[in-house]
Amino acid sequence: MDYHWHWAIFGELSPDGVRPYWQTLADGLGWTLATALAGWVMALALGFAIGALRTLPSPWLRRLGTAYVELFRNIPLLVQMFLWYFVVPEVLPVALGERVKAMPNAPFVTAVVCLGFFTSARVAVQVTAGIEALAGGQRLAALALGLDLRQTYRHVLLPLALRIIMPPLTSEFLNIIKNSSVALTIGLVELTASARAMQEFSFQVFEAFAAATVIYVLLNLLVTAAMHRLEHRLALPGTLGGR
């Protein structure tokens, strides 16, 4: 059993003939971050909307919100990725479908949309839980003050819920970073895919994967530390996490 270690591989030229291997990985990291961040913005916007929908008085809207959540939670991410990439362009009207297929960055855009919807269902669950965790008095007090339902959500319920659900949102953000690796199946060359490409060209399996692992771990630590500070600043006074 002899594996030939060769850590200097990162400085050597990759098969594209221009850049060394470490830059291949750096590009991959860039795509991972871009995909995760863009997907995260979408997930937050949709997730807060759907999460709030599930707490409205109307039972039909609540059921609609729950159906949305169940749809995106009960299909594996990989299959959702395939649905968005292979199925949706065919099901759209022909002209639109052709435009979608001809997009220059199709894997990236598809991955963002897919991760955005997938993660939004998870965010929605947390938002619903956050709003339900608020004492019912908050809603009643806001309505008694003369706020309408929209204002109650906008100024009272959603801001408070956000501050309660910061910890689970942190783990969802970490999840979307990790989940972006699934996009390699539709051809997005993010961090895991670049490590895989480096391994295929250089045969230095363990160096490539070790480097990717270290980057993911550092990213994880960085996000955790940043979110921890944010959580601390946003924690509701009077709760166990607050000052």
Added chain:
Amino acid sequence: MFADFDVGVIARSWLYLFQVGMAFTLQLTVLAMMGGVVLGTLLVLARLSGFAPLALAAGAYVNLVRAVPLVLVIFWFYFLVPYVAAWLIGAQEPVKVGTFWSALITFTLFQAAYYCEIMRGGIQAIPRGQVLAAQALGLRYWQVMGRVVLPQALRNMLPVLLTQTIVLFQDVSLVYVLSVPDFVGAASKIAQRDGRLVEMYTFVAAVYFILCCTLSWLARHLLRQVC
């Protein structure tokens, strides 16, 4: 549009999809779940043990695995297991392990880290008085854990453990990256052979949706009876 949706390709291939693909997926899910629960229990006992090096090592393992995407873990073990196997049996060449075993080892080790964290939450919710009372009664460590702490903790963590297992069932689809004929892999093979991607992937999504909804319903039903 759906005008040329060909149901025929599903009718032709569903038996293969279930007999080969779904059988693989279910086998992997069930075996990885069992392995994951056993290993996860050992991990959580190590993590909560008073012996610092053991607790640190278990904690480091759990945090490392949870920081890395599953796809990368699958690649890691696919290449690592043959070397480790060769080292274990003293062979000169990396041992050919086969994708099923490689995937099983991967999912067991990966799942154990997640189960470990869930169990830790369940165990740490047990009041300290329970442990002290058990010790005061003269029970040994394994008796305290096996008879007092774990049975109560199991009730706390069962809902999350079941959810995590449904997640595992979905995650198994990622063995696709090793070109293994699991349910998604088998469907994708036929989809590409017959040029019927829309039909096959829609079918796969529908099957997963129905199965996962049924499983969560069963889990909720079970929980109402147990808890």
